[in-house]
Amino acid sequence: MQPPTFTISRYEAQFPLVASITIVDYKAGNLTSVARALEHLGHRWEITDRPERVRHADRVILPGVGAAGATMENLNRLGMADVLRHDVVAVGKPFLGICIGIQVLLDYSDEDDTRCLGIIPGRVVRYPSSFEGRPLKVPQIGWNRLRQVRQHALFAGIPDDAHFYFVNSYYPLPAHPKVTIGSSDYGVRFAAALASGNVAATQFHLEKSGAAGLRLLDNFCKWQLR
């Protein structure tokens, strides 16, 4: 039997809901902490694993924890990878990647030798196991300062050098320094926040970073692109 052609997603596309934030569910990691933060801030949100919902989204968040290999495998298998590239990023919708969501934006990750989305040129590399002769514990777990190296709407109301919560073994190494808007130090100085056009991303968990993180998330929700 043929599935009905008048699907839910087409209906909703014709009668859009009040603008809300679409959280991509790619079957890895706990998404509800981002949803709870949005709820707390008073923003409408939805979680979906359906590419057609993401295609019609107004604003998209790609959160999550996990390894690059499994993440890209899930994004590809679910049909999300192409939708993110062509129907979100390419058409100028505000997009926010968090934690693994920043890493998969680049071309390639050393973790699991993974080909990523290629939305931001560059690669993802692992922290060194020692720095200046002293061992470096990997993953980095805890609060680290975010140095705002470039002005951005996401930083409105957030003091420079505010702490955010990180849990990561790998970090982004963008090809063009201009896309780095925030950096942090863990052994090496690394890019902790990236932005390019309608795309923004943080290595840290802004939904777990107290008031500063909530403010950054709120700024994303209100971000108006010309």
Add this chain to the structure above:
Amino acid sequence: MLAKRIIPCLDVRDGRVTKGVQFLDNLDVGDPIAMARYYYEQGADEIVFYDITASNERRAIILEVVRAVAREIFIPFSVGGGLRTIDDMRAVLLAGAEKVSIDSGAVRNPQLIAEGARAFGSQCIVLSMQVKRCAQFASGYEVIIDGGRLPSGRDALEWAHEGERLGAGELCVNSIDRDGTKLGYDLEITRQISESVSIPVIASGGAGEPRHLYEAFTAGAADAALVASVVHYGEYPIPELKRYLSQRGIEMRLE
């Protein structure tokens, strides 16, 4: 630079905080949600809940607490106490905790660490251990299980290594000798473990004054410190602990 973390620990029995927190007038100090919110606002870096409920309803009770806390605080929090299976851990994580703390359950079934790490990621798994001085062990310390009652026959340092190898994301080392004494953390075993593993180590047991945290982060080489009595009675609020430490050159999140 990565800051050192101060982590208040709340023991919860039947959905209520047990250690008497006497100082706060209009705050229900037995309410774990109110206490979590209080410590969150005070600048705690993370929070730990230990479920010491004995009853059969324990799981449902602690999950309710976790859900309520997750709606209100936006810093990481962990839950421990009686977690023995992957299902136990999954329920806690889905309810909104960032991490689970496993202890006796892991000593009895070390594969629990590996299975948990595979299922949820190492960053969700904190291996907690109760340690007690005992000269017959190479490190000088033995791992004690079941609420600090049953000697396991395992060397603390050796267990820490195995925990790391199996996939624990962090280690929490609780000194039974020091716990509740306010004489300071056991720096020797904390340092031994912290310097020989490449995952974060959380000092636990014995903090009574700011100086003890300073020692834990320096001589003890700890990455984080659990605090209980030292913050529960109002003598040293978290902002004061952090100011003390920051003034002495310890990297702290002061916001």
